[in-house]
Amino acid sequence: MLSGSTRVTSPDPPNVLILFTDDQGYGDLSSFGHPSIETPNIDRLGQEGMRLTSFVTGSWCVPSRTQLLTGRYMPRVDFGGGTGADGTGGLPASELTLAEALNEAGYRTGMAGKWHLGYKKDRFLPPNQGFDSWLGLPYSNDYVKPWVQTEEPLGMYRGTEMVEHPINQDSLTLRYTAEARRFIREHSGGDQPFFFYLAYNMPHLPIHTAERFRGQSSAGRYGDVIETIDWSVGQILDVLEQQGVAENTIVFFASDNGPWLDLPARMLQAGNKPWHQGTTGSLRGSKATTYEGGTRVPAFVRWPEHIAAGQTSDELVASPDIYRTLLEAGAAELPDHTLDGHNLLPWLQGDRSTSPRNQYAYVLRNTLEAMRIGPWKLRVAGDTTQLFNLQSDPAERFNRAPKHPERVSRMRRAMRRMADSLGVPVAGTRSTNGGS
Structure with missing residues (x-):
């Protein structure tokens, strides 16, 4: 194990909730400057915690999820192949995922949503990577014809079994929200803390939302999709309050990367339009580039009574730091291989001289x-x-x-x-x- 670890020693370790959107741009939230999309529930996380304006992650799906869940840059991890449809690779047993580490520290762990870190073998799927439960898709929602030429079915998994195919993508955000609320209700107030990871499939193309949310935003269909996610965040924050666990729950929200603006021709068919995408605000570039618009995303962290409310910081923070910080907060053991993240706890809790990341x-x-x-x-x-x-x-x-x-x-x-x-x-x- 790594030496020099600084952990929170508390008889009541915090619950952990990660909300991770897909291809949402830096400028897609009210608090990050969007003039017409309304996101009061997501913005509330910054009002009650810290808004991070220089948070960076991977430039596309797999690197960003690797950094978040292993604390390591993707080249350090030997996947042994691709992780999308027909891909045979996946997270190796040598990696200690965030869920595995927290599970070993006594946490109940659950997940809903997109995985994208391997699926061909059961050992690659979330239930064998530290999650006690999982409802979701094994990879991105465009891995289906006509956008991707594959015969692999895009199906909903419950645990390691595909339980539904085909799927109604309109209902994905609602179903994931219900799963998160159920998990929180079942695991609040017990003798074990919980960790839940909600990885939305939206607003990755093709964008979808339920009928009840269509036409509700003045920003068109994309705005409807973002405001559906905002509704979801509100529903989840509400259940934390109802269960009496909001004060001792770390909530982290971010996107996996910037918007997919430079679309390949394959995506502009079957109803997808160029304006079904987000915005990078004032930033240059987009998904799959190393300009800031590809890697800098909106992010928030809230932990009442530990992180002062109403803060905004432009200090550099990166997704591997979230892994390291949450393990420290949960008094979990660290792996004995190289980590690329820093412990943000002292900085988040008041030592504001500078972020540990340079x-x-x-x-x-x-x-x-x-x-x-x-x-x-x-x-x-x-x-x-x-x-x-x-x-x-x-x-x-x-x-x-x-x-x-x-x-x-x-x-x-x-x-x-x-x-x-x-x-x-x-x-x-x-x-x-x-x-x-």
Whole structure:
């Protein structure tokens, strides 16, 4: 086990609730600047806790979920193959998932929603990765014809068994919400704390919502979908209050990555429209890029009486930190392999000098393409080198590499060290005056 661990020692360890959306953009919430989508329940998490405006994660589904549930950058994890439809890979037994660690620490664990970390073998599925229960889909909701040419059925799982096929995607958010509420009611007030992970399939394309929510948002169908998620969050916060466990429950909300703006042609059929997507607000890029619009997402953390209400922080925080922090809060044992997360507990609970994270590696398609150190971000792709100061230029409009060659050199060396640690190459470049 890792030494130097700082854990909360309490006779009453906190419950843990993670709410994780799919492809929701940085600018899709009222509190992050959307002018017409209304998200009072999600925004309430920031009013009663902390809003994180510089939270970063993986640039697409699998890396972001790997970081959240293992505390490690994806290249450190040997999946042995793909994890979408027809993929034969999955999380190996050598990884200690967040659910496994909390389960071993005495937590009851449950999940609803999208998995996407392996399904072909039962050992890859959530019930064999630390979750006592699971209702959901094994991967993204577009892994079905005509968007993906596969014969694999997209079905609903209960435990390790597919129990429903085909599925009505309109009802997914409602069903996941009901599952979360049931789990919380059943496991509140007992002698064990609980951990529940709700991984929404929405607003990943093709977007769906129930009839009762259609036309309710002035932002069109996409707005209806986001406001359905907001309703879901409200329902879950309400049941925490009803069960008397809200005060001692850590609630973390984030998206897995930015919106899917640069759509492949395969997705623009069967009812999908280019405007059925979110917004990155002022940020550049989108899903599957290493610009901030692909990796910086809206995030909140609430823990009454431990995290002061009404805070906003632009300190750098990343999804591996959530893994490490929740294990510390739950007095769980840490794995004896390399973790990429930091314990945020002292910072969240009042030691506000600075977040313990000072750097972040942006890995895309098994290549280290960018790295942030402090406010500076170096990005290399193709024949361009770009240096941005994310404090003064979060939209990454102004390439400052030509004016800071020494900083570029230092950051390149840091990238090489990180790439060596991860076992991946650094993206190549041939100039220092590429596009801005």
